[in-house]
């Protein structure tokens with residue numbers, strides 16, 4: 001078992017992490033895979049409960065992660081440089097938390113040692129979303145939710 005003191009997420013910056021460590025840092029919440037709306041007057045973002053068509057609604061993971069950027073053209077390859085800059089990332093996001101000097105929460109699978117805790121704590125989108133296949137662009141405003149802080 002990895003002790004907290006020896007944990008890579010406490011001892012390395014985002015930029016120092018290996019590709020494998022970087023991927024393990026994702027808590028699997030699926031929140032960033034929801035459609036967001038931006039108010040052009042205020043610049044404020046709003047999350048909707050409408051998920052990208054590649055998001056598995058049960059696991060809350062991408063169904064084609066290796067090829068996702070070729071399939072979904074507005075899917076983002078998150079980097080260490082922009083983890084602290086993207087205002088629409090949820091405040092619960094592990095990348096955003098570490099970028100702003102905050103620790104990972106107890107429910108993060110790396111901390112708990114259990115991938116189920118992100119669901120048990122109500123952080124993941126499991127049971128709360130609908131696929132973009134069932135919603136038109138015009139209907140997105142009707143799907144704004146307020147259970148994600150960012």
Ligand code: SF4
Pocket residue numbers: 025026027028029030031032033078089090092093094095
């Ligand atoms: S919001 Fe962050 S932690 Fe959650 S799925 Fe997206 S990248 Fe991973």
Ligand code: SF4
Pocket residue numbers: 032033034052053054055056061062063064065068069072075076
């Ligand atoms: S392509 Fe995959 S990683 Fe990208 S937004 Fe869709 S579900 Fe998320």
